Amino acid sequence: xxxxxxxxxxxxxxxxxxxxxxxxxxxxxxxxxxxxxxxxxxxxxxxxxxxxxxxxxxxxxxxxxxxxxxxxxxxxxxxxxxxxxxxxxxxxxxxxxxxxxxxxxxxxxxxxxxxxxxxxxxxxxxxxxxxxxxxxxxxxxxxxxxxxxxxxxxxxxxxxxxxxxxxxxxxxxxxxxxxxxxxxxxxxxxxxxxxxxxxxxxxxxxxxxxxxxxxxxxxxxxxxxxxxxxxxxxxxxxxxxxxxxxxxxxxxxxxxxxxxxxxxxxxxxxxxxxxxxxxxxxxxxxxxxxxxxxxxxxxxxxxxxxxxxxxxxxxxxxxxxxxx
Ligand code: PBG
Numbered sequence: 001x002x003x004x005x006x007x008x009x010x011x012x013x014x015x016x017x018x019x020x021x022x023x024x025x026x027x028x029x030x031x032x033x034x035x036x037x038x039x040x041x042x043x044x045x046x047x048x049x050x051x052x053x054x055x056x057x058x059x060x061x062x063x064x065x066x067x068x069x070x071x072x073x074x075x076x077x078x079x080x081x082x083x084x085x086x087x088x089x090x091x092x093x094x095x096x097x098x099x100x101x102x103x104x105x106x107x108x109x110x111x112x113x114x115x116x117x118x119x120x121x122x123x124x125x126x127x128x129x130x131x132x133x134x135x136x137x138x139x140x141x142x143x144x145x146x147x148x149x150x151x152x153x154x155x156x157x158x159x160x161x162x163x164x165x166x167x168x169x170x171x172x173x174x175x176x177x178x179x180x181x182x183x184x185x186x187x188x189x190x191x192x193x194x195x196x197x198x199x200x201x202x203x204x205x206x207x208x209x210x211x212x213x214x215x216x217x218x219x220x221x222x223x224x225x226x227x228x229x230x231x232x233x234x235x236x237x238x239x240x241x242x243x244x245x246x247x248x249x250x251x252x253x254x255x256x257x258x259x260x261x262x263x264x265x266x267x268x269x270x271x272x273x274x275x276x277x278x279x280x281x282x283x284x285x286x287x288x289x290x291x292x293x294x295x296x297x298x299x300x301x302x303x304x305x306x307x308x309x310x311x312x313x314x315x316x317x318x319x320x321x322x323x324x
Contacts, residue, residue: 024304026296026318028074028319029074029075031309032114032315034079035061035065035079036079036080036081036207038055038057039057041058041059043057043060044060047203047206050203050313051285053277053313055081058105061102065109065110068315069110069112071316071320072319074113075116076113076114079207079208086124086126087125087126088132092123099157103157107157115158116163119163119175121150121166123209126213128212128213130165131146131220140168141170144171147166147175151189159187161243161244162175163189165248167221172191189241190243190309191245193238193260194245196248196249197221197224199275200273201249203277204273204274227256230259234260244269246271246309247260247271250302250310251298267308269310272299272302295317299312
């Protein structure tokens with residue numbers, strides 16, 4: 001037995017000392033704010049399962065982006081609700097598609113903002129799947145060409161980063177190859193490398209109107225019990241040229257995030273998804289938890305596990321809380 005008592009409590013005595021020895025700090029530049037853009041003007045429609053999150057027409061979007069920038073948000077990621085949907089997701093790669101127009105508008109109104117674009121087809125297909133469907137199956141290789149065209153149109157509109165999230169094999173390589181061939185070698189790819197088939201995406205599908213019409217996404221998104229497989233997915237995306245690797249959802253996959261962080265030296269991102277946001281919001285609305293405290297504790301855990309970048313609907317509130 002040691003003759004003295006070790007006293008970790010000495011370093012917890014005051015707020016100043018706790019801050020002195022703090023290991024993990026959230027900063028405004030860690031956050032990416034997801035935004036949903038829809039047709040029309042003057043549209044600001046709240047998502048019932050995501051209080052504080054809206055479908056915004058482009059004019060309202062530019063207002064919100066400017067306001068977010070004033071708060072300290074440095075990056076946004078855009079999702080689009082197109083006017084019409086079809087079998088081949090035409091709206092995803094149309095030059096005047098909803099996201100392409102939104103990118104140009106934000107580029108104009110908030111030139112400093114880092115603009116990311118989610119590169120997927122599910123919001124644009126009539127069946128709601130993330131790729132081309134034939135005989136009830138999502139066809140991998142036919143989807144690659146459309147995903148690459150989508151990324152190219154987003155880059156051409158002015159996106160700084162494209163973020164493929166369809167979980168098609170080879171999508172990063174297909175996108176990198178087309179971007180490079182078309183002179184967009186400086187557009188970065190943030191790959192949703194490890195994306196689980198998760199129940200936590202429920203509220204997002206209301207926000208993006210992208211629920212699959214039949215079946216589910218288990219034949220392309222990852223099986224939640226698998227962590228070693230996540231190493232294979234990240235290995236592949238890394239070798240295909242991903243600049244940033246993402247794990248999604250965040251809080252229930254912190255073990256996986258930590259493994260990715262330890263394995264690769266490129267930046268890691270984590271997506272605190274719609275359902276994770278909704279859980280905190282709902283409990284807070286019931287008065288069961290202290291929202292600000294739980295939000296910061298949650299986001300801190302994501303950073304502590306290894307995320308350099310956190311995509312979260314809480315970006316604005318988190319930055320405000322950090323300034324207090
Ligand atoms: C598009 C996409 C989804 C999310 C991000 N990109 C939905 C899905 O895969 O069903 C989910 C984000 C969230 O839940 O906040 N494929």
